[in-house]
Amino acid sequence: TTATDDTLRTPIVAVLGHVDHGKTSLLDKIRGSAVTAGESGAITQHIGATAVPLEVISEIAGDLVDPTDFDLPGLLFIDTPGHHSFSTLRSRGGALADIAILVVDVNDGFQPQTLEAIDILKRTQTPFIVAANKIDTVPGWNPNEGQPVQQTMDAQSDRVQSDLNEKLYEIIGELSDNGFSADMYWRVQNFQANIGVVPVSAETSEGIPDLLTVMMGLSQRYMKEEMEIDTSGPGVGTVLEVKDTQGFGTTLDAIIYDGTIRNDDTIVVGGLQGPIITDVRALLRPRPLEEIRTEQEFEQVEQVAAADGVKIAAPDLDDAMAGAPIRVIRDRDRSEVIAEVEAELAEIEVTTQEEGVVIKADTLGSLEALSSTLEEEEIPVMRAEVGAVAPRDVRVAETAGEPTNQAILAFSVEVLDDARDLAEQEGVELFEDDVIYQLVESYDDHVTAIEE
Ligand code: GTP
């Protein structure tokens, strides 16, 4: 262990992609635990974080990784459910993730959430690689458990090789259609200029050594300066999820991306009505190599240093918002920290007009993404909020002026039954979707229908 180990934080890796393309399975393989098995319908219900230490990575990567080449402590993976916008993964001034893995099923190719992920990666300028998953499903595939991908590809029949290559070049073509120059990862010289495609199988672990090697290499080569932070300062983080935890009431699943949070800290958190100032009651953490969302018994820890996932128990968290900032006060000036959180919230706030539609979203990040799409399309927004669609939203929409404005666009949020009834009664149109551009498209169709 060198001295630099203590000052380099773990790079944050977001795993993104369309529903069922294999994000959780890939992480499961890496963790060696079967989280998927514990999930209802194998759908990931929550966002979780998994720290994978360098030793584990080098063990899986085998000959491809020489741990002495690296001084980063490992990688922190964040799994995102495909039906949930990963735009929650924001931090001050952009993306929370330092780097991303975009998972694409080789048979299914690019799908709506793949495109949405690409849009957000572009907007936040997050470097990424593509994991072309499920290569084992190519008809006639002869699996070689855990092997590096070129080795196992060379061992396949000509027919299988050409089938797979065809699928891979389709993905490369899709990337190019979306403005990215891409190639198979072993042909990429400069990962900043080109997107590397890594063929993998979460079923047979083929290509996983390559995936980890490329991720480590990328983080080490291009991001080291950003990793050199003072991890002992007051912590800064992002709320991934606000949820009840038995015995602790409302808690926050959070990613700390700078500094340290301690179990006796006072923190400021972004809430629906403005900053919440509260005292940490407990810091809860899953055991190493396990996920926040499957862990039944949390261990209490005294402190957590960046980058890491942690569950924060504290009073008064009911109004906290997913995607909102968290800042530790400690020996800093309280009003200064509150002002910083206010400034961050203001940065995210969307522009609203006198008249326009009502928008609701599951997180601040998705509200921001939806609102920027509507702005591009010159669709005015009167009210924008995080949370379920409630009757009072319908009341607001009713008074929104022109008939085209009497609409609520709900992104990845529940519509309360009484709100649905009221909307029907009052003639307010409800649009619901988990993909932003589909939501906006169905609203556009509605406007066209009214105008005709
Ligand atoms: P969401 O969280 O719902 O967005 O899906 P996900 O992207 O996490 O997909 P998940 O890992 O749950 O996998 C979906 C299905 O595909 C499961 O039935 C997996 O067993 C299967 N699967 C994932 N990767 C592979 C693979 O490489 N090969 C094969 N044959 N099946 C796979």
Ligand code: MG
């Ligand atoms: Mg999943």
